[in-house]
Amino acid sequence: MHKSIVTAALLLLVPAFAAVAWAQDASGIDSGDTAWLLVSTALVMLMTPGLALFYGGMVRRKNVLGTLMQSFIMIALIGLQWILWGYSLAFGPDHWGLIGGLEWAGLVALDLTAASDYAPTVPHLAFMMFQGMFAIITPALITGAFAERMKFSAFLVFSLLWATFVYDPLAHWVWGGGWLSDFGAMDFAGGLVVHISSGLGALAAALVIGGRRGRGMPTMTPHNLPMTILGAALLWFGWFGFNAGSALTAGSLAALAFVATNTATCAAALTWIMCDWLFQGKPTVLGAATGAIAGLVAITPAAGFVGPLSAIAIGIGAGVFCYLAVAVIKPRLGYDDSLDVFGVHGVGGIWGALATGLFASTLANPDGTDGLFFGNAAQFGTQVVSVLVAVTYAFVVTFVLLKIVDRVIGLRVSKDEEILGLDISQHRESGYTILD
Amino acid sequence: MHKSIVTAALLLLVPAFAAVAWAQDASGIDSGDTAWLLVSTALVMLMTPGLALFYGGMVRRKNVLGTLMQSFIMIALIGLQWILWGYSLAFGPDHWGLIGGLEWAGLVALDLTAASDYAPTVPHLAFMMFQGMFAIITPALITGAFAERMKFSAFLVFSLLWATFVYDPLAHWVWGGGWLSDFGAMDFAGGLVVHISSGLGALAAALVIGGRRGRGMPTMTPHNLPMTILGAALLWFGWFGFNAGSALTAGSLAALAFVATNTATCAAALTWIMCDWLFQGKPTVLGAATGAIAGLVAITPAAGFVGPLSAIAIGIGAGVFCYLAVAVIKPRLGYDDSLDVFGVHGVGGIWGALATGLFASTLANPDGTDGLFFGNAAQFGTQVVSVLVAVTYAFVVTFVLLKIVDRVIGLRVSKDEEILGLDISQHRESGYTILD
Amino acid sequence: MHKSIVTAALLLLVPAFAAVAWAQDASGIDSGDTAWLLVSTALVMLMTPGLALFYGGMVRRKNVLGTLMQSFIMIALIGLQWILWGYSLAFGPDHWGLIGGLEWAGLVALDLTAASDYAPTVPHLAFMMFQGMFAIITPALITGAFAERMKFSAFLVFSLLWATFVYDPLAHWVWGGGWLSDFGAMDFAGGLVVHISSGLGALAAALVIGGRRGRGMPTMTPHNLPMTILGAALLWFGWFGFNAGSALTAGSLAALAFVATNTATCAAALTWIMCDWLFQGKPTVLGAATGAIAGLVAITPAAGFVGPLSAIAIGIGAGVFCYLAVAVIKPRLGYDDSLDVFGVHGVGGIWGALATGLFASTLANPDGTDGLFFGNAAQFGTQVVSVLVAVTYAFVVTFVLLKIVDRVIGLRVSKDEEILGLDISQHRESGYTILD
Amino acid sequence: MKLIVAIIQPERLESVMDALDGEGVHLRTVTNALGVGRQKGHTEVYRGVREAVNLLKKVRIEVAVNEEFVDKVIDAVVKGARTGNIGDGKIFVLDLPECVRIRTGERGVDAIG
Amino acid sequence: MKLIVAIIQPERLESVMDALDGEGVHLRTVTNALGVGRQKGHTEVYRGVREAVNLLKKVRIEVAVNEEFVDKVIDAVVKGARTGNIGDGKIFVLDLPECVRIRTGERGVDAIG
Amino acid sequence: MKLIVAIIQPERLESVMDALDGEGVHLRTVTNALGVGRQKGHTEVYRGVREAVNLLKKVRIEVAVNEEFVDKVIDAVVKGARTGNIGDGKIFVLDLPECVRIRTGERGVDAIG
């Protein structure tokens, strides 16, 4: 290396380190809470490859790598964006209730000697990283909407913009001290911030990019459902970190969220296969997996606010509403939200955010609020408004971003590339060999 | 929703929430122990999809989804059963040493403000959920016995009955304050409750349902052994939560159980491939995976009671006994325990439970008991009796339940459905596409 | 069993148990730290199957099981070696700075009533097991160098020797109180001990065993890249335990290592696909996965000593250097390091160990040391020397061991066996069925 | 009787099947195949090593018919498979002296349909 | 010489192979195939979307034999594959003017066995 | 015209393709196959149960050519595939009365190349 570069790098690095310095005996940091948050962070990280497999199994063979890649590379891309400016925008010092400032960009100015205000018993860096994994998976969720036809370069640019202009502001509003939290919106682990934002973004994406060629042909059959089941299992597993980790401590609140998460998921999976049985004559395995994801989505905003029986009710609702959205309404409307991101995350997220306003109870979580069914109709109103805000913001901004990227780069691969498949056309690789 | 339904639901939910309320400063709850138990719960949850893959890789292509589903759906089905009545039957207030009462059904009457008597340093809900994951995987283990031929509807009904009438009582007897624990049976993490119960249930199931059509043909070859290896790896990984989590605290006991678990598993895997080498000329990969599972099974009841060298002895025993059961005895007897649930879990569980009575040592765990080799022959006697009780109870009740379900619904798919495969006949799906 | 055997076994076991006895109230053991270390141990264990899949997807169909097996069986083989003598050699009482004594062989003489000096807040057994998982994965890493052509028996013998004569001494020198730690070598989680040792061992192995038959033919294409992506994801996930677990406590140091790990990985994955784009016209999915592993490798020695921006720099370096080694230099030199163990682990490990000497900062970790960029050129010198030592030792001893094994057993399968594939020739199994 | 073997692009299978059905030819056997033809292949890259892939995915259809259906089948396959681009594929027509329906043991013209 | 191509149900492969061996015909080549025939397909459902699957799994066997073995092969295949249900499959017999054993370069009748 | 079908060992595919190209024959269709021949199979073992595997992996190549290329193709395949060991494979030559290029509708000799 040239000396000048080294010196420049050095100067850049110094403040970061100053900031990172801490007292090992930092009072207030609890080893149990820290262990739990670090594990939860790892669990949430694993969800993105889980999602990659969940989606990858559902596409055609020729698009498997392209689909896996769209999730996998988000870890890398948003993982850096988060360190460099995303965390600062979302959780940095609040400006007018709308956005965090760039004061914490690159984590340079962070006071890391101790914990943050967000989570006083764990290292600030642990909280930052935990939140980072949420920022990573959210744009990855959207990729299901434009599966099998998006240009990789355009996808990268879009995702970076989306994380910056949709995710980071929304996260700030709800969790970073912004106006929606002042307004009273309840969102335990990301109904508004993660699922509504990605679900509505997905709807916008499906509309802007248009349907796949030759849709409806037998060859659209999932090429590898065991891969999808594995992905769903990893998502379920990781979601314990997502929801119970959002307690930010290892105590009764985490246990409540853990139980609510699992219970709603069970109920939703069973509900979905019952709908399958009713409408199609057989319970499907893809239905069980999809139902489980719908339940996980719906319980996300509510997990730390509701008891087990409410979780069952939320899970049943998720099963029914998402089933209807995916299996009944979508085929009629005819847009090609290829892997049902809107139907599962959009609809499930909306239901979950509203259900939080119905089933929340201070009996379950004394630090929470009561919902409509526990005598506090106002909270339901708050949830309705919050949902409308998130729905509108995510849909509109995503739509605009996609239109811009389409102008500048072009969103969609060419017809020949689509026939050839993303694996070869975008990545020059094949998922599987054919000859032995 | 109609208002009346809402009101009804509300009334139902209130007591649950009252119960769930807690004091955040609940004295006695340790964040480290809680972190460990929550993680362990997630790990044990992951074992069921791990099992799905372990089994799924061993069946024929046309049955892969049906096989994955039989494990996957257990999470949903027994996950709800556990909340609604299973936990109460197993761990609720004891009645005559035989069964827990329905007092805790739906968790409605649970005092969750603090920890339970079962695990005084963690939230009651965390203990409940941890145990729930055990209840889930146990009936899933049985599915290997009737792989590739069981009707899905009958399977659901049978599993629900089995969980209620076999698992819950046994768990109560051994862990829930029932008569076997008074009697002095030692079962650290489920030799009796999980492995003997499922292994003997599997034997009954294989006998009642009868063998697969065309057994012995080349096409019975495992269709995807890498899937099986992945499943075995996830099982091994999750088993750390199963066994070391059963310490219910994050301290030396958990560390001992962790080390014993890993060590016995290593010894059993090596033993199995040595048997392969000896009897068949080559060490097989499926043998390594099967041996590992046999070791995990056998160390389960002993994990918290024995030291590392004893763990090696238990692992070697597991390798030898299970190998003989699976590779030598089964082919001679000719019953079709398709994926060797009895040979691995039944035989491994019996060996482990007896070995606990041989190798247990208060030098290893001062809160445990000594076994035969440490001067306490009585404990071995206790273990023998406990094994006989569990073996008999599980076999007989499973047999009866299956006969009933066979009468009412019919256990087995039709001949045509069996030829077609479970995926299409039971679920109307295919695991993989054939045309690209 | 014969009584005499039982008695012999008993005598053997007693001291082990005496040693394992502990006081439950062992002062100094922290439940949060213990929870974190146990979880980390499980995470590191999962890395070996992750590696199996990472490698398994890259080979040809006929070698998939043989490749999976070479990693999988390491858990069993080295898992026992570690208990029986490996841990003692590496971490037992120091002799002349060169090796641990056999005093702790079989863990018989270990004082486990409390924690060890290595990690005073966790049970000694937990520390032992955590380190054991490192010992397991290191020889497994090497297997990529001789993929698709090594005789299984020779492989087992070689690995056992390698663990004993390469890994254990190196671990002792760096972490077990040996001369390299006295010398001042910094290696947070295994740049020298794990990656340089395996990377240089791999280079020696590739040279000794020679290239695969028919290399360069289309049929050398990875047979299942989704499997490789899954493997990479599990490695990434497990690596949080590897690096952040190496803090041995659940606090700010673990959080720092966690963040550095993820950040460097993100940077390296992006860097690699940028190189792909530049040199080959398209970003590849295998490149993203390979880049991620390169980043994980390079940050390993530095994880607990550097801040997030330094981690980005280290990640970029890993991406560039490993890309050059794998995609530019290797094809020119022409040796067949089949799955690029030297290019990724050797080169990445060297870069990481040197980078630790550049970017380490007491601002990041006050208990660490400053590196060159923070005014302490001496540390860089120390790192250079340490790297040279590790490189030389690992290369030379591996070379010698392989030559010996080749003489005695023969390293390589016959030409016919290689054409047939390892699965059938070494294990008498097939990975997949062909007929449905 | 003739055995007609057609090699087509995989994504044309649907429309070829529809075209055959349109001609009243309902029986056929389909296999995956790889073809090398005038259509140029593509390059794949694995860790910086380029690999020319000439074997492209194709689908192979076999249809056994009586003489009077031969032209119908050829026309239907051409209609369903033609895009006008290189790689559209080929049709091979073989003589078929005998044909047996396994279920009934029928032979020849009776067995083919 | 004739090249006999049989399309059969996958689960009958074993018994067809045994039947062929019984007739002293030991050489053959087998491929996976998908068949559309009189046998009706099934419906699959993915997230509420129904899909009619007509291409059913079959196995394709090729056996090249001298004339005197033709009927033996046909009989063996019929014996091994027949269940009496629709979908049992078909046998196609093609003329085979020439055959070469790669190993020895032998041609014709000598090469076939 | 002839349709030449060759069954070869999978690892010889490369050299057969090169040999064909060397003779100026660039078009072909390749499928996976399993062969039973004189080559003895192997035994697999799953949990102690032995299974004789006779169906060995082969590759099946189809090449349609004009008469004057027939011997060139046979020679090329033999050259590329022969190792002298049992299992090298077979070549079958079938008459091909008609051939159609789907893209252009050309028939016969014009269509084949």
Ligand SMILES: Nc1ncnc2c1ncn2[C@@H]1O[C@H](COP(=O)(O)OP(=O)(O)O)[C@@H](O)[C@H]1O
């Ligand atoms: N002479 C032949 N022998 C065998 N297969 C052929 C022959 N000619 C064409 N094919 C098959 O048809 C496919 C399409 O042929 P190609 O030359 O690419 O297109 P086109 O026929 O439009 O010029 C090839 O990939 C190959 O599978």
Ligand SMILES: Nc1ncnc2c1ncn2[C@@H]1O[C@H](COP(=O)(O)OP(=O)(O)O)[C@@H](O)[C@H]1O
């Ligand atoms: N004329 C044909 N051309 C090509 N393949 C055929 C033809 N007739 C039958 N087959 C193959 O044979 C299989 C069985 O035929 P099918 O009509 O279902 O049963 P059956 O012969 O008992 O009436 C089909 O799936 C198809 O693969």
Ligand SMILES: Nc1ncnc2c1ncn2[C@@H]1O[C@H](COP(=O)(O)OP(=O)(O)O)[C@@H](O)[C@H]1O
């Ligand atoms: N008469 C035949 N009919 C069909 N396939 C054949 C025939 N003879 C050989 N084959 C194919 O050729 C392969 C090689 O034949 P084999 O007898 O093993 O070797 P060799 O021809 O060198 O004696 C077989 O596996 C089979 O796929």
